[in-house]
Amino acid sequence: MRKIEQVLLSFVQDLLKNNTIPVNCITLPCEDYSWLDYGLRATILENHDHEFIQMYFNKIKTNTIYYLKDTLHCTYTILRIPDSPILMICGPVLFEEMSPARLKEVFRKMKIPESQQPVLQGFYLRLTSFPTPTVYNNIFITLGNYIFGENKYEIIYDDFNDMDSWYETYVHYSNIEDSRMNIRMIEERYAIEAQILDAVARGNESKAINIISKLNGRNLPYRLNSSLRDSKDYAIAFNTLLRKTVEQTGVHPIHIDAHSNQNVKLIEQASSREQCSAIQLQLVRNYCRMVRKYTLKDYSLLTQKIMTYISADLTSDLSLNAMAELLNVNASYLSTLFKREVGIPLTDYVNRQRVEQAKKLLTVTDFPIKSIAEKCGIPDVYYFSRMFKKRTGCTPKAYREQAGWEQRMVANPGTQNDPIY
Structure with a gap:
């Protein structure tokens, strides 16, 4: 394969794995196929071997994508990697919802003993399910177009009923009740x-x-x-x-x-x-x-209390003396402790929090600027405007206009005037 094809193949494999769809690459013959179904068949069936599966995989053709649906209503996707003996086997996945009613139907059809029903239910709980196969199938169609060539490969949909002969009688089911699955x-x-x-x-x-x-x-x-x-x-x-x-x-x-x-x-x-x-x-x-x-875990308990009180109510008196009185500590000690732990004086921290809150209100509300100043604990709108401009570089009005323009551009991209050359 070319490098671009290898990259795409790796991308598809990672995409599937990140969506909890198992991907296994094997070379035949394979001695253990328990990974195909998380060991389900080996758990619920007595004397089960993988001869049927081995025979099927031996017949896998090149330049072909197989979609197999087994007795358990699980789908597998199989393809042979170009110029390689390796088979890529993806699944199992479900394209239906295993509701309680659907589970009962499966139990009845397969004659699953009551002791084994929780095992099969547990198996279904591990599977990734899709409401429809369209998106899943399109992944492999795209992959096939790249690694095999567009219109140069075959797609085969097949039933994989390796268990049909097993559920004709209860005798083939294991009697082990407590499953490790x-x-x-x-x-x-x-x-x-x-x-x-x-x-x-x-x-x-x-x-x-x-x-x-x-x-x-x-x-x-x-x-x-x-x-x-x-x-x-x-x-x-x-x-x-x-x-x-x-x-x-x-x-x-x-x-x-x-x-x-x-x-x-x-x-x-x-x-x-x-x-x-x-x-x-x-x-x-x-x-x-x-x-x-x-998060305040890196601060002392006293500093945590200060920061929590500030964020809880920016309109209250947050001066150093008021905070010291509230916490029953010396104001000088409180000032020194806060600056040492936070890195800035208490007053600066309070003003930063008020400006950040103001920026949020200017962006998401249409409150008058005077009202926003009051909600941030600064009743003097002129002082508020000076402090806001000092920390942001623009007035509250200009900040709101800029934020509104940016939101309009996100909502309606391409509405801005194109430059004329």
């Missing part, structure tokens, strides 16, 4: 959640989003008849985990509580499982930003 599935989910929480605790938004994208591709266990209710309950529990994680980083509960309660309301308003997944992504983003903005 469910244990591994639970361990994987908890491990992913732990990675997300660790990234959030560090305020690492990009890493947390990348990890949660993998988790959202997985199915959730159904406890009720409504899968939407399951998704909402999971999102609420996830919000609780995030809230406690952020609190442990030193963010004061005053910043967390209202945000957390609003998240629950937002989750309850969701009308689909997809919306619940989107909300979880937003939760992670917001909590990461909260950590970066409000």
Whole structure:
């Protein structure tokens, strides 16, 4: 293959893996195929071998993309890498929702013993599911066009019913009830959640989003008849985990509580499982930003109290003497401690916070500038304007006009006048 084809192949493999779709590259013969189904067949069937699978893979042709759907309704995609004996096998994935009713239908058709039903359900929970195969299939069509040549390869859709003869009778099913598959599935989910929480605790938004994208591709266990209710309950529990994680980083509960309660309301308003997944992504983003903005773990308890009090109410008296009286400490000691830990005097810190709040209000509201000055704790609008210009380089009015122009450009790109040459 040419280098560009190798790069594209690697890109597709990484794209699939990042969406929790297994990708395995093998050279025949292969002695162990348990990776095909996370060991499901070996777990629920007695004396199961992979002869049928081996025979099928031996027949894989070059310049061909195979889409296989097996007895378990899972889809695999297989292709032989050009100029190589290597087979790339992607999957399993689902293109349907395994609701409780659908699971019962599968159990009935395959005559799955009751003791083995949790094993099969656990298997489905590990799989990535898509509402339709269109996007998934287009990935491989694009890949085929590049590595085989447009219109120079074949696409084969096939049924892979290697288990048909097995569920004709119960005797072929294993009697082992406590499966290690469910244990591994639970361990994987908890491990992913732990990675997300660790990234959030560090305020690492990009890493947390990348990890949660993998988790959202997985199915959730159904406890009720409504899968939407399951998704909402999971999102609420996830919000609780995030809230406690952020609190442990030193963010004061005053910043967390209202945000957390609003998240629950937002989750309850969701009308689909997809919306619940989107909300979880937003939760992670917001909590990461909260950590970066409000974490106080590196400061002494006294400084933490000062910074929390300032951010809670910018309109109150935030002078050095007022803060010292509030905290019952010496004003000189408080001033020295704050400057040593934060790097700037208390008055400068307060003014910075007020200007940052003013910038936000100027951007997202149409409040009069006098009203914004008051909301930021500066009743004298002329003093407010001078302080704002000193710290930003422009007046509040000019800042609002510039922010409004930038927002219009984002909303309507291309509306600005083209230069005339």
